[in-house]
Amino acid sequence: MNKTLQDIAYSILDLVPITEGSDANASFKHSADLAQHAENWGYKRYWLAEHHNKPGIASSATSILIGHIAANTSKIRVGSGGIMLPNHAPLVVAEQFGTLETLFPGRIDLGLGRAPGTDQLTAYALRRNVTSDGHDFPDQVAELRAYFSPENMKVNAIPGRGLQIPIWLLGSSGYSAQLAAQLGLPFAFANHFSPENTLPALALYRNNFKPSSILQEPYIMIGTNIIAADTDEEAEKRSTSLLQHHLGLIRNQQVPLQPPVDDMDALCSSYEKSILQQKLAGSIIGSRETVKTKLEKFVEETQTDEIIINSQIFEHQTRLQSYEIVADIIRNA
Structure with a gap:
């Protein structure tokens, strides 16, 4: 049976943007406020993403x-989208999330x-070893999952051992x-x-899925x-903050999230514009009617179970x- 808009769950991915002229303290307050509204x-969920050495995040x-958001809400699920496992010892991650699950x-x-x-220099500052190319990621995942098992091992995550914390890849x-x-894990x-x-x-995920004790189907x-926004034009203007964010990534010139502009063509070359169009081709931008139509098409094409929405918008009230x-x-679909 094909999924429609009324069949999916909806969640939030928050990069905790630092906007031009503001600071991280204001960003934390805005995120807590957004989570309460959400x-x-x-x-369904409020996820936060790990980034380093980025002036706008x-x-x-x-x-x-995650603890800050969970403490300021009462029922919404809170988590990581994601923890970049190669940056951390799996035991430390197990202890941190064991603590979070115990508190909430x-x-x-x-x-x-x-x-x-992050960049390679910052990765070295985090890890002191950047020889890994991700080939050991499966071993890290296995080690981390073992710390949550109820079995008593020589090294235990306390708190953490025996806790049922959903793990996503x-x-x-x-x-x-x-x-x-x-x-047999959920995939984002x-x-x-x-x-x-x-x-x-x-297609790779669905075609190769093996049922597990966690999930019986993908x-x-x-x-x-x-x-x-209220109109397509207003939404397009608001989206220029997102476009400027990705333009900074292209140029390796990262700055706080910038206010919207009237004309992106004045800020980027035709080559940069083509890269932006490719990178952000999956974005849904527009009025209520436009967003509804594009969302319906998106769910029809992907048959996703859930969407998690990132909205890099400069003004807090307009992001809300x-x-x-x-x-x-989605509620009224």
């Missing part, structure tokens, strides 16, 4: 922020990625899709910056940029409005 609007200490029982998710979430290509399928795909790989990765969540519009669209 809980009331019916969002304040979510570097991801597990601490039944509300914590652990999404895992294998990218560094995150990816922007086929690698994690295949690993998640082999392990980063369509918000890798749209060209979305359908092939989903479960997919797709990360998607959505910017909604965008998420409220999307929630209203």
Whole structure:
């Protein structure tokens, strides 16, 4: 049976943006406020992403922020989208998330990625060893999962041992899709910056999925940029903050999230514009009617079980409005 908009769950991916002229303290307050609204609007999860050495992103200490969001809400699931496992000892991750699950029982998710979430120099500062190319990611995942088993081992995660914390694998290509399928784990795909790989990765995951004690059938969540407003024109203008963020990534000139502009063509070359169009081809931007139509098509094409929405919008109140519009669209589908 084909899924429609009324069949899917909807969640939030927060990069905790630091906007031009503001600071991380304000970003943390805005994230807590957004999470409280999201809980009331019916969002299922609120995930935070690990990034480092990025002036426009304040979510570097991801597990601490998960605790902050969970403490300021009461029922929404809170988790990582994701923890970049190669940056950490699996035991430390198990202890951190064991602590979070103990403090907020039944509300914590652990999404895992294998990218560094930063540049090579910062990766060295984090790890003191950058020889790993991700080939040992399956071994790291296995070690981490073992710390949550109820068995008493020579080294135990306390708290952590015996806790049932949902583990997700995150990816922007086929690698994690295949690993998640082999392990029978839920899979989250980063369509918000890798749209060209979305359908092939989903097919890999579905075609290779092996039922497990965790899941009997595949479960997919797709990360998607959505910017909604009262009109298409207003949404397009708001989206220029997202475009400027990715333009900075292209140029390796990272700055706080910039205010919207009237004309992106004045800021980037035709070559850069083509890269932006490719990177953000999966984004959904527009009025309520436009977003609804594009969301319906997106769910029809991907048959996803859940969407997790990233909205890089400069003004906090307009970011709230965008998420409220999307929630209203799905609730009333």
